[in-house]
Amino acid sequence: MKYIEFMKKVLVIAYYFPPSGGPGVQRVLKHVQYLQEFGWKPIVLTVANGDFPARDESLLQKIPQDIRVERTHIYEPYDLYRKFTGKDKSVALDVNNIKKEGQSRSLTESIAEFIRSTIFIPDARIGWMFTAVKAAHHIIKEEGIDMLYSSSPPYTCSLIARAVKRSTGLPWVAGFRDPWTDFLTTPKRWFLPKMIDKALEKSVFTEADAIESAWQGITDDALRKYPSLKPAKFYHVPNGFDSADFPTPVAHENEVCTITYTGSMYGRRNPATLFQAIEQLIRDGQIQAERFRLRFIGRMGAEVMEMIEKTSFRDSIDIVPYVPHRESIRALQQADVTLLIVDEAKESAEIVPGKVFEYIGVNKPILALAPREGAAAQHILDSKSGWVVNQQDIQHIAKILLHIVTSFEQKTLQHSPDTDIIRTFERKEAAHSLAKIFTSLS
Numbered sequence: 001m002k003y004i005e006f007m008k009k010v011l012v013i014a015y016y017f018p019p020s021g022g023p024g025v026q027r028v029l030k031h032v033q034y035l036q037e038f039g040w041k042p043i044v045l046t047v048a049n050g051d052f053p054a055r056d057e058s059l060l061q062k063i064p065q066d067i068r069v070e071r072t073h074i075y076e077p078y079d080l081y082r083k084f085t086g087k088d089k090s091v092a093l094d095v096n097n098i099k100k101e102g103q104s105r106s107l108t109e110s111i112a113e114f115i116r117s118t119i120f121i122p123d124a125r126i127g128w129m130f131t132a133v134k135a136a137h138h139i140i141k142e143e144g145i146d147m148l149y150s151s152s153p154p155y156t157c158s159l160i161a162r163a164v165k166r167s168t169g170l171p172w173v174a175g176f177r178d179p180w181t182d183f184l185t186t187p188k189r190w191f192l193p194k195m196i197d198k199a200l201e202k203s204v205f206t207e208a209d210a211i212e213s214a215w216q217g218i219t220d221d222a223l224r225k226y227p228s229l230k231p232a233k234f235y236h237v238p239n240g241f242d243s244a245d246f247p248t249p250v251a252h253e254n255e256v257c258t259i260t261y262t263g264s265m266y267g268r269r270n271p272a273t274l275f276q277a278i279e280q281l282i283r284d285g286q287i288q289a290e291r292f293r294l295r296f297i298g299r300m301g302a303e304v305m306e307m308i309e310k311t312s313f314r315d316s317i318d319i320v321p322y323v324p325h326r327e328s329i330r331a332l333q334q335a336d337v338t339l340l341i342v343d344e345a346k347e348s349a350e351i352v353p354g355k356v357f358e359y360i361g362v363n364k365p366i367l368a369l370a371p372r373e374g375a376a377a378q379h380i381l382d383s384k385s386g387w388v389v390n391q392q393d394i395q396h397i398a399k400i401l402l403h404i405v406t407s408f409e410q411k412t413l414q415h416s417p418d419t420d421i422i423r424t425f426e427r428k429e430a431a432h433s434l435a436k437i438f439t440s441l442s
Contacts, residue, residue: 007041010147010438011139011164013132013157015074015125017046018063021056021322023263023354027177027214028151029062030242030427031434036064038435043143044069045136045160047128051076053264054299058324062245068143072135075127077120117187121197122155122180132160140168147438148172149212155180158204165207171441173434174208175237177354179221184268184343202226209441212237212434215375217350235437239354241361242427247326252334257408258293259367260335262328263355266301268343274369275311277397282312286398289313292405294339297331298322332362336413337386337404342370344391349374357425360385365415367400383421 012032016025032042044063048071063069120126139145148170150161158174165172178185180201181194189197205211205222211234213219219234265271281287289312296308297320308317323331332338338359342351349371356376359366366386370376377388389396407413 007036007039008146008438008442009041009043009143010035010149011136011143011145012042012044012149012151013136013161013164014044014046014151015050015128015154015157016052016151017044017069018059019055019057020050020052021054021059021325022052024153024177025056025059026242026325026354026427027239027430028175029059030240031149031431032067033062033064033242034428034431035435037428038432040147040435040438042067042149043139043145045132045139046071047074048072049074049076054322056324058326068139070135070139072128072131074125074132075130077124077127117189118193121189121193122159122200123153125154125156126159128156129160129163133163136160136164137167140164140170145170146442149175149434149438151175151177152180153178155201155204158208159200162204162207171209171438172207173210173212173437173441174204175212175214175434176218177214177239179218180204181225183221198225205229209233210235210437212437214239214354215350215352217352217375220350235433237430237433237437238425239352239357240425240427240430241358243361245326245329246362247330247333249333254293254334254336256291256293257336257405258295258334259337259339259404260295260297260331261339261341262297262332263353264299264301265296265304265341266299267303269341270301270304270307271296271341272307273391273394274339274341274397275307277394277401279312280394281398281402286402287405289316291409292316292401293318295320295331295335297328329358329362332359332364335364336408337365337367338362340366340368340370340376340380341391342368342374342376352376352379356380360417360422360425363415363417363422365404365413367404369397379425382418383425384416384418385422386415 014028032044035042148161148164150157152158161172181198205226213236216236219236223229223231293316295318299322340359352375356379360383366380368380368386368388369391370388372388372390380386380388387400389400
């Protein structure tokens with residue numbers, strides 16, 4: 001590690017930061033952990049009272065002790081939303097307020113969604129602007145900051161960085177884990193708020209000195225919408241996994257073939273076609289429910305829970321609530337096959353969920369229900385990490401499932417990934433790439 005007195009300093013603006021849990025926090029946390037090895041000392045500006053869909057207190061231990069973390073108050077609207085719609089305080093809104101097309105909403109949900117899409121632009125975290133910009137200026141004065149870095153979503157983080165950039169002139173790298181407008185999680189706005197949202201998006205892409213994207217589709221989406229942008233300012237810094245976080249594998253044998261999914265599941269990301277394939281195998285007498293076990297670990301939407309309860313093989317399904325990151329990895333290590341489901345939407349071919357790389361990193365065969373020509377599929381196939389099948393190809397899903405269960409029972413289930421390719425997905429490599437961007441701008 002380089003001596004601290006020779007390091008330049010970067011102010012990292014991120015809403016999702018420990019004790020926030022979930023996959024969204026991993027990218028920025030790993031940048032913060034490893035940037036110092038490449039000459040950049042991060043100072044973090046985050047929220048003191050965030051309304052996180054999941055909390056993971058264990059991640060606090062991953063923050064280097066010499067890193068300053070400044071936490072400021074945010075005016076969160078979600079408690080009002082829950083009260084207005086009659087939802088319990090414990091409800092994770094990212095799981096239960098996203099409806100599939102065709103799903104009906106109650107009157108209060110419809111009114112709340114209209115308010116959300118009309119007033120909270122670019123998102124419901126806009127209330128953080130009031131304290132974050134002021135705190136950022138204090139940090140810059142006290143620390144002698146050389147660079148700004150924002151991590152979005154929420155896209156409010158980008159607006160905070162834009163405001164600070166305008167007042168200080170500091171170089172700014174805007175990081176994105178997902179596209180902004182017209183994405184599958186974007187609220188359906190009427191023309192005026194939509195026009196405002198797009199104007200904000202374009203201004204961020206224009207004013208940032210560089211854009212760092214977690215998957216290539218984010219860059220492609222921005223350049224499609226705004227052709228005047230310079231492609232040279234966009235950098236693809238892939239997600240990855242950190243083998244240093246993985247528990248030491250221990251010998252573990254399952255009595256029946258165990259297929260494990262970790263993470264949230266709701267809306268378009270659901271196991272409907274997987275369940276149809278299993279039901280077909282059971283009806284045809286090719287498989288029995290006692291020969292396999294499905295484990296879903298994480299936050300499940302109400303519609304997914306309803307799907308599970310309606311299956312004929314409910315006793316072969318385990319539902320485990322959200323667990324700390326390390327336990328989630330352990331569960332993948334103990335699986336015979338891991339299950340990945342990529343949201344079924346027009347953007348699906350370009351989506352690369354961050355957990356794809358952790359699935360690859362645990363060195364267990366992956367069954368991915370995803371566009372076979374998509375970016376996530378390419379990583380899995382290139383690294384020889386498993387099977388990829390389109391979500392709607394029920395016959396093919398059934399064929400692979402039968403092969404998996406039969407091979408497990410015959411002890412012939414094989415997995416020979418390309419370790420050289422997998423090694424390039426280490427999180428430290430991503431931090432190194434980000435540091436290079438900082439250095440080029442400074």
